[in-house]
Amino acid sequence: xxxxxxxxxxxxxxxxxxxxxxxxxxxxxxxxxxxxxxxxxxxxxxxxxxxxxxxxxxxxxxxxxxxxxxxxxxxxxxxxxxxxxxxxxxxxxxxxxxxxxxxxxxxxxxxxxxxxxxxxxxxxxxxxxxxxxxxxxxxxxxxxxxxxxxxxxxxxxxxxxxxxxxxxxxxxxxxxxxxxxxxxxxxxxxxxxxxxxxxxxxxxxxxxxxxxxxxxxxxxxxxxxxxxxxxxxxxxxxxxxxxxxxxxxxxxxxxxxxxxxxxxxxxxxxxxxxxxxxxxxxxxxxxxxxxxxxxxxxxxxxxxxxxxxxxxxxxxxxxxxxxxxxxxxxxxxxxxxxxxxxxxxxxxxxxxxxxxxxxxxx
Numbered sequence: 001x002x003x004x005x006x007x008x009x010x011x012x013x014x015x016x017x018x019x020x021x022x023x024x025x026x027x028x029x030x031x032x033x034x035x036x037x038x039x040x041x042x043x044x045x046x047x048x049x050x051x052x053x054x055x056x057x058x059x060x061x062x063x064x065x066x067x068x069x070x071x072x073x074x075x076x077x078x079x080x081x082x083x084x085x086x087x088x089x090x091x092x093x094x095x096x097x098x099x100x101x102x103x104x105x106x107x108x109x110x111x112x113x114x115x116x117x118x119x120x121x122x123x124x125x126x127x128x129x130x131x132x133x134x135x136x137x138x139x140x141x142x143x144x145x146x147x148x149x150x151x152x153x154x155x156x157x158x159x160x161x162x163x164x165x166x167x168x169x170x171x172x173x174x175x176x177x178x179x180x181x182x183x184x185x186x187x188x189x190x191x192x193x194x195x196x197x198x199x200x201x202x203x204x205x206x207x208x209x210x211x212x213x214x215x216x217x218x219x220x221x222x223x224x225x226x227x228x229x230x231x232x233x234x235x236x237x238x239x240x241x242x243x244x245x246x247x248x249x250x251x252x253x254x255x256x257x258x259x260x261x262x263x264x265x266x267x268x269x270x271x272x273x274x275x276x277x278x279x280x281x282x283x284x285x286x287x288x289x290x291x292x293x294x295x296x297x298x299x300x301x302x303x304x305x306x307x308x309x310x311x312x313x314x315x316x317x318x319x320x321x322x323x324x325x326x327x328x329x330x331x332x333x334x335x336x337x338x339x340x341x342x343x344x345x346x347x348x349x350x351x352x353x354x355x356x357x358x359x360x361x362x
Contacts, residue, residue, distance in 0.1 A: 003084040008035060009034075009037070009080040009296065010036045010038065010079050010080050010081075010129060011073075011079070011082070012038045012040060012076060012079045012116075012122075013025045013037065013038065013040065013067070014080045014082065014085060014086040014109075015084070015087065015135045016039025016040050016060070016188050017043055017048040017051045017253070018028075019209070019213055019214045019215060019221070019254065020127065021039060021041065021083070021086070021207060022048075022054060022313055023211070023254050023255070024036075024083060024258050024261060025039045025058070025212055026060060026198060027258045031262065031285065032109055036055040037060045038062075038063060040067075040072075040076065040086075040170055041062070041063075041065075041086070042066040042067075043064065045215060046215060047215035047356075047359040047360055048215070048356060049303050050118050050178065050352075050359055051213065056148065061355070066109075067086045067109030067110075068108055068112070070237070070342075073112050073113065073115075073360060074115075074119070075248050077118050078120055079116070079117075079122045080120070080123065080155075081265055082113055082117050082123070083261060084110060085122060085127050086105065086113075086160070087106050087109075087127070087182075088101055088102040089179065091131060091180075091220070091312075091314050092312065093179050094179075103178070106179065107149055107182040109351060113153065115178040117193075117201075118197050119347075122161065123201070124190065124201035124202075125202055125261055125264050126190055126203045126204065128187055128204060128206065129179065129183050129205060129226075130166070130205055130206065130207045130277070130279065131177055131179050131283030131314075132172065132183055132184040132187065133166055134173065134176045135176060135177065135315070135316050136174050137158065137173070138316045139315075139316055140157070141156055141157070141161050141362075142277055145246065145353060147248065148287055148289050148290050148293075149248050149289065149290060149315050150287070151163070151319045152164075152318055158171055160322075163279075163320070164320070164322045165250070165279075165281055165282060165322035165323075166277070166319060166320065166321065167277065167321055167324065168205070168276065172184070176315075177354055180255075187203050194273055195261065200268045200269065200273075201272065201273070202264050202276070203274070203276070204261075204276060204278045205275065205276065205277045205321075206226050206252070207249065207278070207280065208252070208279070209254055210224055211256075211259055211341060212221075212344055212347070213348060215359065223251055223341070223342060223345070224345055226295050227345055228349065228356070228360065229295075230295040230298075230303055230355075231299050231346065231350070232357065233301055233303055235305070236305045237305065237307060238288055239310050239311070239312055240312060242279065242309060243306075243307025243318055244289065244307070245287060245289035245307075246288070246289055247315075247316070247318065248285055248286065248319070248347075249290055249319055249320075250279045250281050250284065250285040250319070250320045250321050251287060251335040251341055252278065252279050252280045252284065252341075253284065253334070254332055256335055256336055257334075259332060265284075271329065274329060276323070276325050276329065277321045277322060277325065278321065279320070279323060280338070281321050281322065282319055283337075284334055284336075284341075285320055285338065286338050291342075294338070294342055312339070312352050341362070343349065
């Protein structure tokens with residue numbers, strides 16, 4: 001777990017009004033009273049404006065800027081650490097032919113952040129994604145079909161895959177969505193900056209992150225999206241794989257992720273150069289079918305769920321994070337199970353029902 005350290009630091013959270021960024025900035029400001037925490041965001045994502053009052057109340061400085069604009073970042077002055085949470089996170093980004101924003105935000109934005117960190121000699125904590133692993137290779141893995149979900153078979157045809165999930169040794173040849181490609185390209189830049197300039201950086205390849213203040217959509221934040229649909233009684237669809245809803249993802253409570261990032265921030269030398277999978281793993285995972293049942297139980301509402309064979313670009317039957325490499329570096333482990341994650345998220349939705357409905361559902 002995170003250790004207490006005495007030196008005052010100025011920490012920049014890029015994407016600091018987003019789901020992970022805002023929760024992280026607020027928590028860091030509360031845990032480390034001698035740190036100056038700065039949230040930097042372009043407020044593009046709908047609902048991010050709801051976080052501004054929270055940031056202000058927590059004593060977090062907010063700067064309206066864009067990682068695509070290097071001058072916006074360079075004007076920030078001295079920093080000691082940079083947490084890069086900014087991204088266009090949709091797995092469907094660019095599939096409509098509009099590729100510019102994802103490319104410029106996720107890759108050029110990361111480059112601009114690295115230039116700022118190089119200038120200031122700052123540590124970098126980079127939030128990457130499980131989407132760096134090619135979707136066709138993931139979908140070719142051996143699996144078994146159970147009553148409510150798909151399971152990875154114990155024996156797999158490629159390294160880095162097992163019943164425990166996907167490890168960092170999984171082959172990287174193949175397409176991975178524009179989102180995944182831009183994040184992988186940013187990872188490669190980070191490795192070069194570490195070698196060439198001695199930049200201390202850690203890369204977290206995150207699975208699905210969930211919890212309060214997530215502005216869930218069908219293409220990003222699916223568990224929150226499922227909860228919202230049940231809370232406000234909106235119909236849903238199981239897409240692809242025969243419309244069974246047996247697709248599986250692991251999930252991680254945002255507060256568990258924050259605990260890990262805190263550890264990484266206070267021990268920069270220990271984590272420097274590491275690229276690790278971060279997620280709930282098999283123990284904290286849900287299929288859509290299981291999610292539906294849990295949402296019905298938590299909300300008391302039942303909604304219609306249509307079965308559709310429509311396949312979305314880049315979809316994957318099952319993804320579980322195998323975090324054994326990361327577990328070898330820290331005593332940190334996920335503390336909240338899937339039910340607790342959804343229950344916490346629902347409590348937030350209900351406490352902020354009017355604002356959430358207006359921001360996300362219109």
